[in-house]
Amino acid sequence: MEIRERYLNIKRRLFDKVYSSLNAPQRESVFTTRGPLLILAGAGSGKTTVLVKRIAFIIKYGNAYYSDFVPEGISERDVAKLESALDLTPAEIEPYLSQFAENPCPPYAVLAITFTNKAANEIKHRLAAAFDNEEVANDIWAGTFHSICVRMLRVHAEKIGYGPNFNIYDADDSKRAMLAAMKNLGIDDKTLPIKSVMNTISRAKDALMTPSDFLDEAGREFRLKKIGEVYEEYQKNLRISNALDFDDIIMQTVKLLREHEEVRRYYQNKFKYVCVDEFQDTNVAQFELTNLLIGHYRNLMVVGDDDQSIYKFRGATIENILSFDKTYPDAKVVKLEQNYRSTQNILDAANAVIGVNTNRKGKNLWTSQGEGDKIVLRLSEDQNSEAMYIVDKINEAVAKGEASYRDFAILYRTNAQSNSIERTFAKSGVPYRMLGGIRFNDRKEIRDVVAYLQLINNHSDAERLLRIINEPKRKIGDKTIDAIRAIASEQEISLFEVIKNADKYAALGRSANILLGFAALIEKLTKILEDGCPLDAFVNQVLDMSGYRQMLVSAGEEERDRLENLEEFISGVIEYMKNTEEPTLGGFLEETMLVSDVDKYDESADACVMMTIHSAKGLEFPIVFLPGMEDGLFPGSQTVMSASAEDMEEERRLAYVAITRAKRKLYIIHTRNRMIYGRTSFNPVSRFVSEIPTSLIYKDAPPKRSDSYSSFGTGGFGGYGGSAATSRGSFVSVGTAKTSSSGLGGVGDKVTIGKTFTSPVKQGAGERFSEGDRVSHMTFGEGEILSVKPMGADVLYEIAFEKVGTKKLMATYAKLKKIN
């Protein structure tokens, strides 16, 4: 063999050995650094590992593996020396590899795009660990599509007609803005339901259609034409508000990159490698954005699983992944089919179900872990006995010591199903956590403070202004608001601009003074912030000067939860300040809008977890229950009726996701009759269950006298076997509905923990304090009581804390301790 060839051969064998903990296709993925690459990663196939190792590889070795470079004048002896290194262990070989590096890429030239903050953080953490260096992780651009786009837009907003301090509208804000636009146009939301308007406009933006594109396409179709007009008006108002909705964040970035060559060039040169995770969930706009970023390097890696594409209703286009190799004919395609999560029986079931779909690339998951238990199929009488069956099985396994509560997950198709399950769990005392409640950020009082802050950050924001202009009540009624809107709309200026000059508009009449006062309040607060007030103190100022806190305090008992939540919110602000080098209001708001809190449900609590199958994507659990596996529920009746093959395939992919969450054991349950929307329905077992070979299934038939299950009804606790009783009274309280969140924004709590079961422990008012007493508080530290005001049955303390300034706290909730 020629010496050059031998050199290259040995080099590659050395790399193979160092990376021998990966399987062959995984290594192939890591070593392929140049050009377009599609990784079809089956469920549980080590996708994230590959993603991270590949980025690390690029940073360390660049294109080392496939490079044909051979050093000048290499000798037989050199090659022989290398060859002898092959006998060493992987760890011993590793130091040798750096000599092969070819164009290693600096971390800041790597862009990794994900859909969730959780995934982005995971990548950063694992990279930091791989390099034992936080900086590498901080330098690479790893983030969600939205956060990356916002980062670019902040710099270049002016080029596309926005101010750099633009605000972000979430779904609720944008719904209000669309309703306002419809009102403006005189379109009744009964003839044109807001839900469908929102959905249509959102899909249009996903597909990069501007209002005029949309109107062109709508032609003379009445409904679409109307929606097009709303879209146009809505977009005009967003611009005046200097606000972007979630979809704009992507679409406007695409516009920026398309229309501004110098900006495009800059990022194309900057990002030498681009990676996109969960590629099956991308929409047209996101793919276009990616294409615009990769530039002439064309070093684009996308990872995803066409079989787990379950977000079509949100605009995801499975075609992006299915035809990636047509868009990029030179793309290398790698399939990761070895599964490290589940037993073969579970995988066989999943393979069988997904195999029915035709619109897919085709993969076959396998494992070396053995076949494991059969899948248990259970027919229950109704949703209550279904829930009791689950509780029974859990208690049984826990009693035998086969599993802990945290090993179980109950995954359902619709949130509505959670009711009966939760009730049964609460009654039986099995600890549980449920995902999908109201998010902390969505509570009214939180949205209100945020609205104040957003308005201060960006005076033009119409929705935020409208939200709080009369909150607390300032005697600004609908008529005044309509008048303000009319003036603003006619002159195409912001609402704030009108209010600021209220005395100049006759139409505002007697309200002018109140409006001027409101404008002055906002400007005064803006000034306080500009003068360098720390963020947490500033939020307190906002609450005090606006009268918002006083409004809640005056309401007494009824609103103390809200007051508590506001304190919690401020803790979140403090948390943000701690974690951020240069904390700013804008930065905090951005995080509040872009970082949710699903990321951080407390996995340490020993409790069963309940959630929809959608939210379970990406997670795994030793033992999984799938209740409600019935045609009419899953697949849903809409899908069954619609006869759309595409919709049915999407539903089947969801079933595939559900099955592949299970590591050791899978229970599938269906019922004879079930109450849905107040009606009893008799659903046949899900077609997806019928698609699983019977050889993989064990039918858990109810015992002959099992009618006791249902005859006891919902309330019957003694209806089932002794095992449940063992756990009675063993409830482990895993916290109240409001966990003190530690993450960014600190304001998150989508996780409702044992909410019906945990009765909040009423803290007695306890010791009462008087003026001048020194006290200590769990979060705020030590301070001195400034004043004491009786409030109904409770007492309001004003306390000067050493670290966090003066705060007003209710005695019952402050949990103060006296210091001597």
Place this chain on the structure above:
DNA sequence: TTACGCCTCCTTTTT
């Protein structure tokens, strides 16, 4: 302005 009662509408939701 608020309160209550009636009517309607129901999938999934990473940002």
Place this chain on the structure above:
DNA sequence: GGAGGCGTAA
């Protein structure tokens, strides 16, 4: 079955 929106009555 239940939440949320809306209209009417006080």
